[in-house]
Amino acid sequence: xxxxxxxxxxxxxxxxxxxxxxxxxxxxxxxxxxxxxxxxxxxxxxxxxxxxxxxxxxxxxxxxxxxxxxxxxxxxxxxxxxxxxxxxxxxxxxxxxxxxxxxxxxxxxxxxxxxxxxxxxxxxxxxxxxxxxxxxxxxxxxxxxxxxxxxxxxxxxxxxxxxxxxxxxxxxxxxxxxxxxxxxxxxxxxxxxxxxxxxxxxxxxxxxxxxxxxxxxxxxxxxxxxxxxxxxxxxxxxxxxxxxxxxxxxxxxxxxxxxxxxxxxxxxxxxxxxxxxxxxxxxxxxxxxxxxxxxxxxxxxxxxxxxxxxxxxxxxxxxxxxxxxxxxxxxxxxxxxxxxxxxxxxxxxxxxxxxxxxxxxxxxxxxxxxxxxxxxxxxxxxxxxxxxxxxxxxxxxxxxxxxxxxxxxxxxxxxxxxxxxxxxxxxxxxxxxxxxxxxxxxxxxxxxxxxxxxxxxxxxxxxxxxxxxxxxxxxxxxxxxxxxxxxxxxxxxxxxxxxxxxxxxxxxxxxxxxxxxxxxxxxxxxxxxxxxxxxxxxxxxxxxxxxxxxxx
Ligand code: GLU
Numbered sequence: 427x428x429x430x431x432x433x434x435x436x437x438x439x440x441x442x443x444x445x446x447x448x449x450x451x452x453x454x455x456x457x458x459x460x461x462x463x464x465x466x467x468x469x470x471x472x473x474x475x476x477x478x479x480x481x482x483x484x485x486x487x488x489x490x491x492x493x494x495x496x497x498x499x500x501x502x503x504x505x506x507x508x509x510x511x512x513x514x515x516x517x518x519x520x521x522x523x524x525x526x527x528x529x530x531x532x533x534x535x536x537x538x539x540x541x542x543x544x545x546x547x548x549x550x551x552x553x554x555x556x557x558x559x560x561x562x563x564x565x566x567x568x569x570x571x572x573x574x575x576x577x578x579x580x581x582x583x584x585x586x587x588x589x590x591x592x593x594x595x596x597x598x599x600x601x602x603x604x605x606x607x608x609x610x611x612x613x614x615x616x617x618x619x620x621x622x623x624x625x626x627x628x629x630x631x632x633x634x635x636x637x638x639x640x641x642x643x644x645x646x647x648x649x650x651x652x653x654x655x656x657x658x659x660x661x662x663x664x665x666x667x668x669x670x671x672x673x674x675x676x677x678x679x680x681x682x683x684x685x686x687x688x689x690x691x692x693x694x695x696x697x698x699x700x701x702x703x704x705x706x707x708x709x710x711x712x713x714x715x716x717x718x719x720x721x722x723x724x725x726x727x728x729x730x731x732x733x734x735x736x737x738x739x740x741x742x743x744x745x746x747x748x749x750x751x752x753x754x755x756x757x758x759x760x761x762x763x764x765x766x767x768x769x770x771x772x773x774x775x776x777x778x779x780x781x782x783x784x785x786x787x788x789x790x791x792x793x794x795x796x797x798x799x800x801x802x803x804x805x806x807x808x809x810x811x812x813x814x815x816x817x818x819x820x821x822x823x824x825x826x827x828x829x830x831x832x833x834x835x836x837x838x839x840x841x842x843x844x845x846x847x848x849x850x851x852x853x854x855x856x857x858x859x860x861x862x863x864x865x866x867x868x869x870x871x872x873x874x875x876x877x878x879x880x881x882x883x884x885x886x887x888x889x890x891x892x893x894x895x896x897x898x899x900x901x902x903x904x905x906x907x908x909x910x911x912x913x914x915x916x917x918x919x920x921x922x923x924x925x926x927x928x929x930x931x932x933x934x935x936x937x938x939x940x941x942x943x944x945x946x947x948x949x950x951x952x953x954x955x956x957x958x959x960x961x962x963x964x965x966x967x968x969x970x971x972x973x974x975x976x977x978x
Contacts, residue, residue: 458527459520465534472513475505485533486543486590492753493589496525538588539806539854546853547592553831554582554594563815563823566795571691575601575797575814580824583735585743586807589752597735601812602688604794605637605657607728609767609775610741612651614672615663616763617749624663627711628656632774632781637820638698646709652774652792655702655711661728662712662721669728675758676741676751688730696726735798735810742800742808745790768802772840779819779826787829788839799825803838806854865892872900872916875909880916890920898928905934905950908943917953924953 466481467473478501479489489498501522505511514522523530532538540546558580567573581595615624633649635641641655642648648655699722707718733741744751745768749759759767771790776783776799783791791801797814799822809832811825833839837850844852868888871879880900884890893899901922904912913934916922925933935954938946 457520458531459524460516462523462527462530462534463516463519466519467516472515473519474512475501475514476512478514478519482530482533484544485536486538486540486547486586486588486592487529487533488591491589491591493529493755494526497523497530500525532588538590539586540588540590541855542853543590543592549835549851549853550582550584550592550832551594553828553835554580556831557813557824557827558595560815560824560827563817565797565814566816566820569691569695569795571688572602572796572814577813577815579797580813581735582809582811582828583739584807584809585739585752587743587747587752587805589743590807591736591739593736593739595735596812599812600732600734601798601814602729602794602796603731603733603738603798604729604796605652606738606792606794606796606798606800607731608652608657608660609745609771609792609800610672611657611660611664611669611728612770613745613749613759613763613767614668615651615660616766617760618665618668619663621762621766624651624660627659627663627713630770634778637777638702640698640702640705642706642709642711647711648706650770650774652770654699655706658699658703658721658725659706659711661725662716662718666724672758673731675754675756676737676744688732689727692726692730693723696722699725729794733798735812738798738800738810739808742802742810744808745800745802746804746806746808748805768804771800771802777820779817779821783826783829787833788841789829789833791829793821793825795820797822797825799829801829801832806838864888865894868892868900869894869898869903872903872909872912873907875904875907875912877909877911877915880912881919884920890916891922891926893926893928896929897926899923899926899934901926901934902928902932902937905943905946906937906941908938908941908946910943910945910949913946913949917949924950 463473466478482489487494504514504518504522508514508518536542563577565573565575565577579596579599579601581593581597581599583591583593583597585591612624627647628651629643629645629647629649631643631649633639633641633643633653635649635653637652638654648659650656651660703718703722706712712718712721740751740753744758745764748761749764750757768790771792772784774780775790775792777793787801789801789803791799793799795816797812797816799811801809801811803809811822811828813822813824815823817823817826833842835851837844837852842850864883868880868883868890871883880890891899899922901913901916901924904916917924925935927933932940935947935950938944938950
């Protein structure tokens with residue numbers, strides 16, 4: 427057993443995993459379903475279904491997650507046949523979780539990008555609450571359909587690249603994407619036609635002008651796809667079919683009941699966009715044979731697409747996840763399309779506030795006149811904020827406050843240092859996991875005799891006496907392997923306890939004796955004898971002085 431454990435710790439990669447799998451399959455180790463049962467049951471014989479669902483939600487997974495469909499369907503069916511409609515014994519629980527066991531195990535082992543999702547979500551709620559109190563800003567009214575929204579509406583939804591989800595506020599309320607659709611439209615164009623083709627029609631530079639300015643760059647091309655001129659040209663490059671497919675893959679419904687009215691309202695108040703369209707037609711900005719007026723209609727339709735914070739957060743998360751939708755696992759956009767899109771969102775996504783936003787928040791984002799902000803933390807999560815009151819530059823007042831506070835608190839800014847973060851929180855790291863990793867690294871360095879790695883650990887104030895699951899220390903390991911230099915370094919430089927006992931009661935000297943490493947034995951014995959002598963001497967002194975004191 428002991429030998430096996432030693433092997434397991436030091437060959438923790440392939441051989442260990444293979445061995446574990448073999449042992450699991452052979453029934454020597456408990457199955458993943460069993461382990462999940464023990465984790466959720468916390469010592470009980472049965473699990474009430476709601477306890478399982480609450481624990482599941484704490485990981486960030488939703489019961490409506492398409493990846494958990496089989497589990498949820500089986501759970502529903504199984505509960506119908508139980509006596510109280512609530513309780514699951516081990517056998518029934520295993521039956522429910524088995525078809526989604528990999529995802530569930532990942533979730534409960536805290537292997538998602540935000541391991542402590544509950545604490546992260548409560549920070550998000552705090553940021554939400556503090557932005558809620560803001561009363562500044564005006565709801566856009568240049569399109570009559572937008573003016574009807576209350577200025578109290580405020581919602582934030584997020585979805586991580588692992589599909590962990592959290593929402594707070596008015597996140598089920600439908601609103602129009604407006605300019606928040608521009609990144610998606612551009613991404614679809616690049617996905618379908620490639621970067622070169624798309625950029626033969628549209629530039630990549632911030633314009634430094636209002637989003638709906640009737641103006642082109644020196645080459646008579648729109649400045650970028652995030653301003654109206656660029657987005658109109660982009661609409662001429664993509665097909666309705668491609669956009670529909672993308673929304674379907676994203677699980678976003680886009681023909682809502684208000685959609686037709688919104689589109690009409692958009693069209694009727696779209697004189698500026700018609701002017702831009704005709705100007706660009708004259709300048710030959712569109713591909714040959716383009717019907718400019720139907721392109722404009724398509725542009726208006728895309729602006730009028732209705733989403734909720736919840737559904738749009740999946741779009742943002744897909745951009746964060748390199749184009750793969752986290753909850754369907756489908757590739758919606760190519761990595762090239764996503765990278766381009768994020769770059770342009772970063773430099774041009776927030777109207778005339780883009781430079782300041784890139785400076786203060788340092789994340790790609792796109793806002794729209796309906797009050798939405800699509801924010802992407804690349805490789806981590808997508809966030810959608812929505813609140814109709816806008817500041818002078820056209821961005822949601824509460825949304826901007828939320829984004830700014832978010833990166834004040836978490837080290838999500840593109841240029842935040844992830845290695846030496848002192849003041850900001852990194853929700854990607856987990857306290858417990860870090861400790862386990864540091865014990866493994868320490869013991870592995872002792873196992874391989876890597877004194878310089880150990881010096882580095884000691885220098886970074888790592889506890890050199892840390893113990894693994896079996897209470898074994900680096901000194902045990904180095905003694906067993908006969909690494910005299912490591913033993914010397916640990917004893918002399920780090921002054922570690924020379925006689926720690928592991929779970930079988932063995933000390934490093936026992937290890938050295940057992941594996942026949944005489945040099946190590948001598949070294950350890952010297953230190954132990956010295957310590958022993960010192961302790962005895964101190965003891966004697968104390969006794970003598972106590973007696974002297976008492977006699978006096
Ligand atoms: N419907 C808007 C327009 O083109 C979109 C504007 C926006 O959200 O920036 O005028």
